[in-house]
Amino acid sequence: MFWTSYFLAVLAIVLAWPVPILLSRAHWTARSPFTAMLLWQAIALAGGLSMIGAMLVYGLEPVGDNLLAGLKALAGMVLINAPTTDLGFWHIFALSAAALLTAHLVFTLLLTYYKIQRQRRRHRELLDLLASPSADGPGTMVINLDSPVAYCLPGGARSVTVLSDGLMAALEPAELRAVLIHENAHLSQRHHLLLWAFAAWRQALPWLPTTRLAQEAVSSLIEMLADDVALRTESRATLIKAIAIVASGSPGTPAGPMAFSQPDLSDIDSGQPGATGGAGSARTTASRVSRLLSPQPPLPQGLRAAVLAVCLLLLALPTALLIVPGLLG
16 A cells, blocks of 8 residues: 555545646647547546555555445545544645645536536527528528628537637638538537546646646547538548638637637637637637648557557556555555
8 A cells, every 4th residue: 555655645646746747848749639638638637647546545554454445434534533543644644635726626627618608508508599491401590790700619419610700701611611510520529528637637626737637638538529520521621711710700709619720719718618818719729720731540440559558557556555455465
């Protein structure tokens, strides 16, 4: 238990600082955005598990040879008032910190979900008043706005894609199809769930580089994934032109969590999914256009398999250390 707690602490530090910084600077992620997104998720999950696990294992070390035995002994102390003389001040402190951090993460996740749902509900009410159905499909609405704007608002069966009059006037039919396919890809692939999770992670631990870099990376990666879906039926030149036209529009849409041009959502809490500021929007758009202008071959299958193996290892290692007795002593 002693060495397990220190190993988990080191793993948590590595996943919280150097690893996300290195991954955010990697160029291969644009070649295989889905694989890169899995790696970001594995880093976040493994980092959180290691952080909590290190404190939990250290705190339980005096009362058990493994995590299960320690938890059983701790339950006895709490439920039947067994003596706690084996636990020193720092052990109790570590257990309290683990409990508080776990509660903080869960509470922030639920609070972020509540805020998002409230925001979407208000936005949908505004759309019912200000927007009209589009001839492009039952799930598409049009708002009276001169600037070219396109975004989607998730909501299960009530999910909609919102376009502006200015966008429809500026785009050719093929370009408009590319935008609609892009937005529908966000909805069908449930990208809003990823954005919700990483927004909550950043809200809970804003001082960790992992949380900021992960949220920015995931926001960019989901745009690339949606672009790839649009490229299945539309040409690269068509998509590039559509991105350029939408990006030229005025930011500030009260928009939903996923927008074709990543507009500035300054009226929304910064922790909300997709609430990317103007600088972040410019970076995302530049990355997308650069990727389309200079296409690179997908990451070789062997390298993708290696990255997936790393993801599994990142998740399995802290889990095994926590549940397998005496793995590190």
